[in-house]
Amino acid sequence: MILSDYVAAVLLLVGVFFFLAGTVGLVRFPDVYTRLHALTKSDNVGLGFVVMGLAVEAESWFVVGKLLLIWMLVLLAGASVAHLIARGATQRGVRMWTD
């Protein structure tokens, strides 16, 4: 393995950690709002690290561009859909969790 392989591996592992944390949050958190909070972190940041890890190993700048484009589309869709779900929940009177 050369240096870039190690860098890619570390970035991918950090990404996987965010996905794992997001999944744990989705399963363990008490209401829809907190679950969305956990989920969007893993989608946005976790995928960001995975994309960076893959970009380090990419064959060409063209591939890097494609990867970044995918990340940006997921950012856009993820943030908007999370907002729409939370909005729908509020309108249906889903209460926020209080301790």
Next chain:
Amino acid sequence: MDRLTLVLWIFDSVTGLGLLLLAGWALASPQLFRGIILFVAFSLMMSIAWVRIDAPDVALAEIAIGAGLTGALLLAALSRLGDSEPTQESMNRPIERSYRARTFRSLTASLLAAVAVALVFLILALPGDSEGLGAEVAASLDASGVSSPVTAVLLNFRGYDTLLELLVLLLALLGVWSLGGLPAQPVSPAVLVLDTLARILIPVLLLSSAYLLWAGTHAPGGAFQAGAVLGAAGVLLSLAGWQVRQRYTGVTLRLLLIAGPSLFLAFALYTIVAGQSLLEYPPQRAGVMIVLLEVAATLSIGTTLAALFVAEGPRNKEGQ
């Protein structure tokens, strides 16, 4: 067994088991909403399985039509069913079924079990080391007019199948319309975020659709995938509250719907009149004919899928 084989073996086992579990859960779920979400998850996993066995064309179709549009159609249907979801109380009550219902259920179950057993026997009876038709397709690829073997099969060698698929899709929409369509969804107040998202994504979707269509001649892609993305654009527009002007929902809409099937039929007639067999394109013109067919089919598939989602009668239609 070396390390990579082991990893792939674990991956395949997880995917296979996950597919079975998701399918079982989706079918057994008493709540329809949960069932739909599980079905979408099943579709996503299925497309991963297709990618794993090097079938990106099928994976694209599965993700666009199976997970995306079918999921949207099912959710739209659910929202029109009203409050028929079982409550906690009704779910705990034991279900009483009539004698007839029980007989019907056991008959269906035995029929399905028989089909499953027959399928298993058929699969076991298949020759394990068969080459398939891949070599034959590759040998006659030059005469097909395109360089992607999948497109060559779909639109040239087995064009007949694709023609019938297009007609089935059209028939489904006619079925919905002949029921008088469905009442219009109550127009919800415009959501700024959804509207902005639609404004950003629609050009991207149109571009992807055009790319998939263009790529279809030499790489994974093609009319069905491009049409599904186009249909998704229509669904998104309809969700964001956009409506098509009344004057486009008459002849224009109908022309778009039948563009693919009728061009297909025209080519079929042309090939018969020209003295060849049905849909046997002359090799020197096959490329152009396939591209024309794909463009028309994409438009028709996209319009049909969006119209299915909107599901209103033709006179009062929004969407695409």
